Each structure stands twice: as structure tokens, then as C-alpha cells.
Amino acid sequence: MAKFFGNLHLVLLVGLAAAIGVMYCYDGIAPVTTNSLFRWLHTFFGILWIGLLYYLNFVQVPTMPSVPAELKKGVTGYIAPKVFFFFRYAALLTVITGLVIAFVNGYGHRALSFAGATRAENMIGLGMWLALIMAANVWFLIWPAQKKILGLVEASDEAKAKAAPVALAASRTNLLLSLPMLYCMVTANLG
16 A cells, blocks of 8 residues: 555556546536546646645745755755646646636637626636736746756856745745636636
8 A cells, every 4th residue: 555655656547547437437417528628637737736836835935944954955956846847837737728728618718808798708817817927927937036046057146046036026926816816717607
């Protein structure tokens, strides 16, 4: 049992097989469609993205000042690079799957342009724009700054010091935007 749960890839594979089994067993009442598959993937990637955003803001960043200097390398050298890998690709895949859902269901353009036929389309559009801003922050502000901070690219101590407040401000902006974004996404109830 310990060997099974010690293998992340195997656990994910079995979880995927279980999800496919549920899809097959309940296809009569919840048909598997492009829409349902992308909603499922969008939810998974969104949980991963926002979960890591909250981990970074509620746990890692506030805890780092109290971590003894000799232990910080364990976080910055091993944990943080892995966190930021999943963080940025979860952001990307959340956005892609969300856009697929919107366009497959025929409201993507209306939602993004706030020209929705319904208030719900405009509300989901607001959520989409907030998510796009957040994803841009991940890829164009947080990740470039973190590469310097973590020593993944060459940077002087001065460049690292300048990168830290940029990464923090962008991350806290995403924390702030995540609250209205999540409300829009779960309340609009489209399709």
C-alpha cells in the first residue's frame, strides 16, 4: 500500500481510470461530451492553480522569514521550482480549458466582449477576464521574477532584490482577483 501511495503518477493514473469508470457507469444520466470533459479538466486545473496560489500566499511566503537560513535552500532549491512548474502550467491549462468551454457552448466571444445575451454571459466574461489577467501575471511577472529569486537564471543580488516585490505584488494581486473571479465562475451557471 505504501508503495502505491508513494508513486504520484500511479495514483493519478488510477484516479483517472476511476473517473473514466464513473463516466462510463453514469453516462445515461450525465453523458460524456466535449463540454463535460473540458468542464472536468477546467475544474481540476483550476483547483491546482488556485490551490497553489493559496499555498504560496498563505503558507510558503509568510513562513519563509522564519525558516532558518540553512534550511531555506531546501525550499528555494527543491520545493519552489516544482511548485512554480505546476502553478504556471495549471494556470495555462485552466485558461485553455475555460476558453474551450466558452467557445464550444457558443458564448465565448459574447462573454469576452461583454456583449452577452444574458447577464450570466457577461458575468462569466468578467470571470474570464480576471482569469486572463491572473494568468498573465503568472507568466509575465511572477515566473520571470521567481526565476531570478530562486537562482534558476543568472541574476545579481540587486536584480533578485528588485524581483521580490514584483513577484509578491503580482501574487497578491492574483489572490485579490481570485475571490471575485471564483464567484463569477461558480455563480454564472452557463451551459
